[in-house]
Amino acid sequence: MIYLDSISKNYNLGGKQMKVLNSVHLQIKQGEFAVIMGPSGSGKSTLMNILGCLDRPTSGDYWLNNKVVSSYEEKELANVRNRSFGFVFQQFHLLPRLTAFQNVALPMIYAGLPKDERSKRAIAALKKVGLADHINYFPNELSGGQKQRVAIARSIVNQPQIILADEPTGSLDTTTSRQIMDLFSMLHGEGTTIILVTHEMWISKYADKKIFVRDGIVTGSEYKGEIST
Amino acid sequence: MSIFENIKMALSSIFTHKLRSSLTIIGIIIGVGSVIAVVAVGKSGEAMLKSQFVGEKNTIELYYNPSEEELQANPNSLLEASFTFQDIRTIENISEVQRIVASSSERTKVSYKGKSTNGLITGVSDIYMEVNQLKVSSGRMLLSRDFFAGNRTAVVSESFRDELFDNDEMMGKIIYIESQPVEIVGVLKEEKNIFAFDSNAIYLPLKTWQSIFSSTAISEISIQAETPENLRLAGEKATNILNRIHNKEDAYQVMNMEEIADGVAKVTNIMTIIIGSIAGISLFVGGIGVMNIMLVSVTERTREIGIRMSLGATREQILTQFLIESIVLTLFGGLIGILFGTGGAMIFSYVAGWPSLISLPVIIGGILFSMLIGTIFGIMPARKAARMDPIQALGYG
Ligand SMILES: Nc1ncnc2c1ncn2[C@@H]1O[C@H](COP(=O)(O)OP(=O)(O)OP(=O)(O)O)[C@@H](O)[C@H]1O
Numbered sequence: 001m002i003y004l005d006s007i008s009k010n011y012n013l014g015g016k017q018m019k020v021l022n023s024v025h026l027q028i029k030q031g032e033f034a035v036i037m038g039p040s041g042s043g044k045s046t047l048m049n050i051l052g053c054l055d056r057p058t059s060g061d062y063w064l065n066n067k068v069v070s071s072y073e074e075k076e077l078a079n080v081r082n083r084s085f086g087f088v089f090q091q092f093h094l095l096p097r098l099t100a101f102q103n104v105a106l107p108m109i110y111a112g113l114p115k116d117e118r119s120k121r122a123i124a125a126l127k128k129v130g131l132a133d134h135i136n137y138f139p140n141e142l143s144g145g146q147k148q149r150v151a152i153a154r155s156i157v158n159q160p161q162i163i164l165a166d167e168p169t170g171s172l173d174t175t176t177s178r179q180i181m182d183l184f185s186m187l188h189g190e191g192t193t194i195i196l197v198t199h200e201m202w203i204s205k206y207a208d209k210k211i212f213v214r215d216g217i218v219t220g221s222e223y224k225g226e227i228s229t
Numbered sequence: 230m231s232i233f234e235n236i237k238m239a240l241s242s243i244f245t246h247k248l249r250s251s252l253t254i255i256g257i258i259i260g261v262g263s264v265i266a267v268v269a270v271g272k273s274g275e276a277m278l279k280s281q282f283v284g285e286k287n288t289i290e291l292y293y294n295p296s297e298e299e300l301q302a303n304p305n306s307l308l309e310a311s312f313t314f315q316d317i318r319t320i321e322n323i324s325e326v327q328r329i330v331a332s333s334s335e336r337t338k339v340s341y342k343g344k345s346t347n348g349l350i351t352g353v354s355d356i357y358m359e360v361n362q363l364k365v366s367s368g369r370m371l372l373s374r375d376f377f378a379g380n381r382t383a384v385v386s387e388s389f390r391d392e393l394f395d396n397d398e399m400m401g402k403i404i405y406i407e408s409q410p411v412e413i414v415g416v417l418k419e420e421k422n423i424f425a426f427d428s429n430a431i432y433l434p435l436k437t438w439q440s441i442f443s444s445t446a447i448s449e450i451s452i453q454a455e456t457p458e459n460l461r462l463a464g465e466k467a468t469n470i471l472n473r474i475h476n477k478e479d480a481y482q483v484m485n486m487e488e489i490a491d492g493v494a495k496v497t498n499i500m501t502i503i504i505g506s507i508a509g510i511s512l513f514v515g516g517i518g519v520m521n522i523m524l525v526s527v528t529e530r531t532r533e534i535g536i537r538m539s540l541g542a543t544r545e546q547i548l549t550q551f552l553i554e555s556i557v558l559t560l561f562g563g564l565i566g567i568l569f570g571t572g573g574a575m576i577f578s579y580v581a582g583w584p585s586l587i588s589l590p591v592i593i594g595g596i597l598f599s600m601l602i603g604t605i606f607g608i609m610p611a612r613k614a615a616r617m618d619p620i621q622a623l624g625y626g
C-alpha cells in the first residue's frame with residue numbers, strides 16, 4: 001500500500017545542503033502496525049511528515065495505493081490528508097477554542113459532510129475512545145491522556161486507511177501511555193494501518209513491524225519474532 | 230466547508246478578543262457612520278427645500294421684482310400693488326394652473342377696548358388657509374360665505390389673547406383694524422415648527438382686507454398645479470403673461486427651482502467633500518487597522534493553521550476562513566456605523582425640523598461598502614495564512 005522509492009529530503013542550511021533523509025526505501029502493507037525507531041535527529045519525524053503528505057520529498061517517488069502522491073498538486077494533497085490519513089501528535093494539537101466535540105468534527109467539515117452525519121460520527125468516535133462524558137469539554141479542561149484521546153477520536157472520524165502517530169505517548173506517564181497504546185491496538189485490530197514513532201522498547205512490542213532509522217537511512221526492519229536484517 | 234461554518238468560526242474568533250476587535254473597528258464605524266450621516270442629511274435637506282418651495286400642496290409663488298432702471302424711474306414701484314384681480318383671472322385660464330392662492334398683507338395697529346398692539350393683517354383667497362396648512366384650535370375657519378360676501382370676520386393667532394384680552398375669551402369679540410370693526414370667529418392653532426413665527430397674525434377674506442385698507446392691491450400670488458412638471462410650466466406661462474400685460478421686462482418672476490437646487494447642491498457638495506474626506510481617511514486608517522490585527526491574528530494562530538492543514542484544509546479554505554473573518558469584522562463596524570450615522574442624521578433632521586429620511590439603498594450601500602473594506606484589507610493577511618507551510622506552521626523545523 002505504501003511504498004517509498006529512494007526518498008531523499010534535503011534542507012538548505014546557510015547555503016549547505018543537509019541530507020535529512022538519504023534514499024529511503026520502505027514498504028508498509030495494508031493493516032500493518034509499524035513502529036519507527038531511532039535516535040533523536042535521525043529523521044523519523046521528517047519521514048512521518050512525508051508519509052502524511054504534510055511535506056514533499058526532495059527526490060524519489062512516494063507510492064500510495066499505486067499512485068505517485070509525491071507529484072500531486074496542493075489541493076489533491078489536502079484531500080489525501082483529509083481522507084486517507086489520521087494524525088496524532090506528541091503535543092496533541094487540539095484547537096484550544098473548540099470543544100472536544102468541535103475538534104473531532106473538524107476533519108469532517110473539511111470533508112464536506114452534512115451536520116447530522118458529523119455530529120453522529122463525532123459522538124461515536126468520542127465514545128470509542130472513552131470520552132462520552134467529556135464531549136463538551138475544552139482542551140484546557142482535559143488531562144494529557146484525555147487530550148490525546150480526543151486527538152485519536154479526531155484522527156479516526158473520516159475513517160482513514162492509515163493513522164500516523166509521532167511519539168503519541170511522549171508527553172504522557174506510563175499508565176496513561178499504556179491506555180493510549182491499547183487504543184491504537186484496538187484500532188489496529190479493526191483493520192486500520194498504524195505507523196507510530198517511539199523511543200520506547202515496550203511500545204515497540206505492540207507492533208508487527210519495527211523500522212530502524214539512523215542518520216536519514218533506514219538501517220533495517222524486522223517483523224515480530226524475526227531477527228533484524 | 231460551508232460559508233455558514235466559516236461565519237460561525239469568524240464570530241467565535243472575533244468574540245474571543247472582544248476588546249481588540251472593538252478597538253479595531255472604530256475607524257470603520259466612524260468612516261461608515263459619517264458617510265451614512267452625510268448622505269442622509271443631504272437627502273433630508275433636499276426634501277426640506279423641496280417642501281419649502283413647492284410644499285406638499287405643490288404650489289409656487291409668483292413675485293414682482295422690478296429691474297434697477299424701473300426702480301430708479303419709480304422708487305415706489307416696490308411698494309405698489311403687484312397683482313390685480315384681472316391678473317388672477319388671466320392666470321386662472323392657463324391650462325396647467327389648478328388653483329390660485331392670493332393674499333395681501335399689511336402691518337398695522339389692532340385695538341380692543343382701549344388696548345392696542347401691532348399685527349400682520351393678511352387678506353387671503355379661499356384656499357390660502359388650506360394650502361398653507363393653517364388650522365383653528367377653537368371657533369371656526371373662514372368659510373366660503375365670508376369670502377363671497379366679504380364678511381368682517383377674522384381668524385387670529387393665540388398671541389392676541391395675552392396682548393389685548395387679558396387672557397380672557399376672544400371668540401366673538403369685535404376688534405378694530407384701521408378703526409374698522411372685525412369679528413373674531415376663530416383662533417389659530419399654534420405651529421410646532423421652530424421656524425414658524427406667526428405671532429400677532431390676523432387672517433380675513435381678501436375682499437374684506439381690500440375694503441379695510443381701501444386698496445385693490447394683491448401682494449402675493451401662488452399657483453397650484455397637479456404635478457411638479459406642470460407647476461414649472463404654469464410658472465413660466467404665468468410670468469410671461471404677467472410681464473406682457475404689465476409691459477415689463479422680466480419683472481414678474483417665479484422661484485426657479487433649478488437655481489435653488491444648484492445653490493443647495495453647492496453647499497452640500499462642499500459638505501460632502503469635507504466629511505467625505507474625513508470618512509475616507511478614517512476608512513483607510515480603519516482598513517489598515519483591520520489588516521494589522523488580521524496579520525497579528527494570523528501569526529498568533531500559526532499552529533491552528535498548521536493543524537487545520539494537517540486535517541485536510543486546502544489553501545483556499547484557509548484563505549476563505551481569514552477573509553471571512555476580516556469581512557465579518559468590518560461588517561460589524563459597518564452596522565454600528567450605520568446605526569450611529571442614521572441616528573445622528575435623524576437627530577439632526579429632528580432639531581432642524583427637516584423631514585427625516587432613512588433610505589434603504591444607503592443602508593445597503595453602507596453594508597456592502599464595509600464588506601468591501603474587509604475584503605480589500607483582509608486579502609493580504611488571508612493570503613499570508615494560506616501560503617504557510619504546514620510543517621513549519623505545526624512547529625516542526
Ligand atoms: N526545517 C528544517 N530545516 C533544517 N533542518 C531541519 C528542519 N527540520 C528538521 N531538520 C533537521 O533534520 C533532522 C531530522 O529531524 P527530525 O525531526 O526528523 O528528527 P527526529 O528523528 O524526529 O528526532 P526526535 O526523535 O528528536 O524527534 C534534524 O537534524 C533536524 O535538525
Ligand SMILES: [Mg+2]
Pocket residue numbers: 044045046166
Ligand atoms: Mg521527531
